[in-house]
Amino acid sequence: MSLRVGHICYLNSIPFFHHLRRQGFAGEIVSGVPAHLNAMLARGEIDLCPSSSFEYARNWRDYLLLPEQSISSFGPVRSVLLFSRKKLSELDGQVIAVTGESATSINLLKVLLREFHGCREVCCRVPDEPVEAIVERGGDVLMIGDRALKAGLATDGGVYDLGQLWWEATGLPFVFALWIVRREVAEERPGELAAFNCQLAAARTSAEGDLHSLASEVACPDWLTEEELVAYWQRMSFDLAGDHLRGLERYFSLCHRHGLLAEEPGIAFFSAA
Numbered sequence: 001m002s003l004r005v006g007h008i009c010y011l012n013s014i015p016f017f018h019h020l021r022r023q024g025f026a027g028e029i030v031s032g033v034p035a036h037l038n039a040m041l042a043r044g045e046i047d048l049c050p051s052s053s054f055e056y057a058r059n060w061r062d063y064l065l066l067p068e069q070s071i072s073s074f075g076p077v078r079s080v081l082l083f084s085r086k087k088l089s090e091l092d093g094q095v096i097a098v099t100g101e102s103a104t105s106i107n108l109l110k111v112l113l114r115e116f117h118g119c120r121e122v123c124c125r126v127p128d129e130p131v132e133a134i135v136e137r138g139g140d141v142l143m144i145g146d147r148a149l150k151a152g153l154a155t156d157g158g159v160y161d162l163g164q165l166w167w168e169a170t171g172l173p174f175v176f177a178l179w180i181v182r183r184e185v186a187e188e189r190p191g192e193l194a195a196f197n198c199q200l201a202a203a204r205t206s207a208e209g210d211l212h213s214l215a216s217e218v219a220c221p222d223w224l225t226e227e228e229l230v231a232y233w234q235r236m237s238f239d240l241a242g243d244h245l246r247g248l249e250r251y252f253s254l255c256h257r258h259g260l261l262a263e264e265p266g267i268a269f270f271s272a273a
């Protein structure tokens, strides 16, 4: 059986996936929003995917991480946004509308508001209407991915970037997504996974080597120019190095402190050796 790989259906994942087939990956690719991929991964319906760092933490005994790969930012990320006209401390006890696509960012919002902005209660709810309509009315909304990027470009204020808030509070990068592998897949099919790891690294290197060509080869949405797409990718960090790991550990430790995780996870990597 070939590997079943989850694919986040946002522009942020293009640098991982665009050249993957050309690097020889012949397995299955399943697209979805992070919350959907998290659930599929937890149930073993896919073998690995780039998905919420929070999903790794809450089920870490079932998972390993691919080394050196993430979706992170040092400061503003531009696609994880809290739309609000209020001061952050005024969000205490308020309902914040969310899309249900996220696991990491919703818990990041809770951690930021409770730890650094004096909020005690943070209520997030998925509304019956599109969150964009709530933004238009000036309500409080957390959005991620392309919808956030689009709404952020269309607004002229009243928006907080969670990557930036984290950076200001901690001086560390924030790791939104990790490449998470089911542990039994790593144990039972290490050769296939090692081959995938090489294909992924090569696909990303070739994408990052020429972001302008990448932007011209993909279907750019009509609300984004190729230059804006390149600038968006340039703001992100797709690495997972020492600073990223420090940021990740800080996030997990704050999630634990605020009762969002039952324990602090161990961070364990797949090793091809």
Ligand SMILES: C=C(O[C@@H]1C=C(C(=O)O)C=C[C@H]1O)C(=O)O
Pocket: 008, 010, 012, 034, 035, 050, 051, 052, 053, 071, 077, 079, 080, 101, 102, 103, 104, 105, 106, 144, 145, 146, 176, 177
């Ligand atoms: C930077 C982003 O990070 C994402 C946020 C995630 C989450 O909140 O669970 C999961 C995967 C990433 O796609 C984004 O969505 O734009």
